[in-house]
Amino acid sequence: MLGLIFFVLFTPGASEFICTSSDLEMSYTFCDSTAHVFMFNVTPCNIMNKTPWKAALTWIPRSDITFLKTVFQVWYDSAKALHWKRVLCSGADDKYAVCGALKGETLVSAFDIKGFRSEFPKGNYTVVVQGFSDDYEKNMIICLNFTMIVKQDVF
Ligand SMILES: *[C@@H]1O[C@H](CO)[C@@H](O)[C@H](O)[C@H]1NC(C)=O
C-alpha cells in the first residue's frame, strides 16, 4: 500500500493502471503535471457482470473539502457524449465520505457504483472528472483523465 502511494506521488502524469480483463480495460492519468497522492480502483473489472462496481479510493487532498463540485465529461470514440455537473459536498447534510476531509489528511473510502456500466456500448472512452472547491469552477483541486476500452457489447 505504502509503495503504491509513493509510486503515485513520484510519477505525475504517468498512467495509473486500474484493471484489464477480456471485456474491459481502464487506466487514468492526472490532467495536470503535479504530483497527487491519489489512488482509485474498481472491482470486478468487467462490464458484462451486473453486480455493482466496488470502488476504492485513497486520497490526501491538498485543500479542505468543505465544498466539492464535480464535473464529468465523457467522450465516446472522440465525440463528446456526456457532460454533467453535481455538487457533492455543500457543507450541510453531506452524505459522501470525502465531504469534510481536511487538507493533508488521508482519506480512505469505499463505495458502490451502480446503474452505470450498461450504458456503455463497445468502444473507446475518455472520461474526465474534475473536482472544484467552488461553484464557479475556478479552483480545481483534482482532475483525472480516465481511458476506458469496452471490448464487448452488453446484451
Ligand atoms: C485526456 O487524455 C486524452 C488522451 O490521452 C487527451 O487527448 C486529452 O487531452 C486529455 N484531457 C485532459 C483534460 O487532460
Ligand SMILES: *[C@@H]1O[C@H](CO)[C@@H](O)[C@H](O)[C@H]1NC(C)=O
Ligand atoms: C480503442 O483503443 C484500442 C487500444 O488503444 C485500439 O486498439 C482500438 O483500435 C481503439 N478502437 C477504436 C474504435 O478507436
